[in-house]
Amino acid sequence: MLGSLVLVWIFICLLFLFIKIQRPKNFPPGPRPVPIFGNVFQLNISNPLKDFERIAERYGNVYSLYFGGRPAVILTGFKAVKEALVTKAADFSGRPQNVLVSHITEGKGIAFVDYGPYWKEQRRFALMSLRNFGLGKQSMEDRILGEIQHLVVCMDKSVGGFMNPDTLFHEAASNIIYLVLFGIRYEYGDETLKQYVTSFVESTKIANGFWGMIYDTFPALRGLPLPFRKAITHFDIVKNINANMVSKHKPSRVPGEPKNFVDCYLDELEKQKENDGSSFTEGQLVRTIMDLHAAGTDTTSNTLRTAFLYLITHPDIQEKCQREIDEALKGKAHASFEDRHDMPYTQAVIHESLRIAKTVPLSVPHCTTRDTELMGYSIPKDTLVFPNLASVLSEEGQWKFPHEFNPVNFLNDQGQFEKPEAFLPFSAGPRVCLGEGLARMELFLILVTLLRRFQFFWPEDAGEPDFTPVYGITLTPKPYRMGIRRRQAAKDM
Numbered sequence: 001m002l003g004s005l006v007l008v009w010i011f012i013c014l015l016f017l018f019i020k021i022q023r024p025k026n027f028p029p030g031p032r033p034v035p036i037f038g039n040v041f042q043l044n045i046s047n048p049l050k051d052f053e054r055i056a057e058r059y060g061n062v063y064s065l066y067f068g069g070r071p072a073v074i075l076t077g078f079k080a081v082k083e084a085l086v087t088k089a090a091d092f093s094g095r096p097q098n099v100l101v102s103h104i105t106e107g108k109g110i111a112f113v114d115y116g117p118y119w120k121e122q123r124r125f126a127l128m129s130l131r132n133f134g135l136g137k138q139s140m141e142d143r144i145l146g147e148i149q150h151l152v153v154c155m156d157k158s159v160g161g162f163m164n165p166d167t168l169f170h171e172a173a174s175n176i177i178y179l180v181l182f183g184i185r186y187e188y189g190d191e192t193l194k195q196y197v198t199s200f201v202e203s204t205k206i207a208n209g210f211w212g213m214i215y216d217t218f219p220a221l222r223g224l225p226l227p228f229r230k231a232i233t234h235f236d237i238v239k240n241i242n243a244n245m246v247s248k249h250k251p252s253r254v255p256g257e258p259k260n261f262v263d264c265y266l267d268e269l270e271k272q273k274e275n276d277g278s279s280f281t282e283g284q285l286v287r288t289i290m291d292l293h294a295a296g297t298d299t300t301s302n303t304l305r306t307a308f309l310y311l312i313t314h315p316d317i318q319e320k321c322q323r324e325i326d327e328a329l330k331g332k333a334h335a336s337f338e339d340r341h342d343m344p345y346t347q348a349v350i351h352e353s354l355r356i357a358k359t360v361p362l363s364v365p366h367c368t369t370r371d372t373e374l375m376g377y378s379i380p381k382d383t384l385v386f387p388n389l390a391s392v393l394s395e396e397g398q399w400k401f402p403h404e405f406n407p408v409n410f411l412n413d414q415g416q417f418e419k420p421e422a423f424l425p426f427s428a429g430p431r432v433c434l435g436e437g438l439a440r441m442e443l444f445l446i447l448v449t450l451l452r453r454f455q456f457f458w459p460e461d462a463g464e465p466d467f468t469p470v471y472g473i474t475l476t477p478k479p480y481r482m483g484i485r486r487r488q489a490a491k492d493m
């Protein structure tokens, strides 16, 4: 027994010593991978961002790593990311297929669907519907302002005390998406929503963690009852909740008079009934709902949590915003998105929050759609590509203050709002975030309304703030509490 173990051990050592993984000809360079595991031992899997920076310093802004046997290209800095996602958009806008995420989403929805006519048709339709063409009389802005009223009522209860904003921001962001999709919202703390969030979080945690990597790297293990199967079970729970919501919603709909995204989609489904090649199906609708809800909830709420973390630890910046907001909204009952043009400083603070939050640090993984070239390197079709957006958002030479929270990053010498080219929290090119417009409107209206009404502060007994976020497909600030007082301006309103 011992003898065979020693033999296996010797075999593994020889494998590591003599079998070299050969990078394809003229492929981007990178650290030497070991057989079976690739470069995973050279990365801190719980947060590889620092390792990605270190490797870029040695190998340049376009380098490669192996995840198991699968090569991936990492793009660092504005020039490399822009050249791939914008200049060579068609070559770099695919999504990896035959991986856990693409299997659990069954190739439907938008975010994980490969580049092609099916994805284009669904994305275009979703964009048009979200841009108000199908939201009936109640605009996107009205829906956001409506949800903010609930947020304010809830925060009012904490005046004079402290609160942890995590769940509240998450539920508000979730409700805004549901108001756009179905015209409904859940009460904060609702049980269905809790079950939804728990199952969704479990499913993504598995798909983006160690077991997701095992599934993607070793196809031979996929049939085994390993924890990656739980990702599928949890995903099915989320899918069933949304499918039930669609069924319940149908009787309230008046065909031809859409009031929300689901109405629009069902109208389109009827129009396309006779078209055999149509990509519109009820299954596709459910997946799109899931994509929009998933992509629009954590991202927006984590950005809000980051913004408030910096505002409560930088009271001078908070006060400057409040003075500007009071002046711009004098005599108005509430803010509107148009008011942003009168608030250059507040706009700069919101953009700086998006920059420092680096909410989706490595974007959503891309994939090459054909053999291509980038900055002198050859990259074959179907290569995994990670645009390191975090590196762009703190790249030296692109920002006046790349490593600190400073709204001056978005102000010119005259104090006017100005957006540098390297501002890519929503990525770029054909896959650029589909909800960018909605997210910007939400962030502006929520921040302005709350700052106008309340003063937020860091609790004296809370010790030093910890700004290091928790790594995941989205970066999440560590939980914190904030103190709340009602502002005099709000008492006078």
Ligand code: HEM
Pocket: 110, 111, 112, 123, 291, 292, 293, 295, 296, 297, 299, 300, 303, 359, 360, 363, 364, 365, 389, 425, 426, 427, 428, 430, 431, 432, 433, 434, 435, 436, 438, 439
């Ligand atoms: C994709 C960021 C909010 C829907 C993305 C991507 C990023 C991103 C970096 C990947 C783009 C790429 O693949 O290159 C953000 C940030 C947000 C936010 C920072 C908030 C602060 C939203 C909202 C929605 C949404 C509110 C929903 C309405 C989507 C969808 C995709 C996407 C559907 C996939 C697009 C595609 O594959 O064609 N987002 N997002 N996002 N986002 Fe957002």
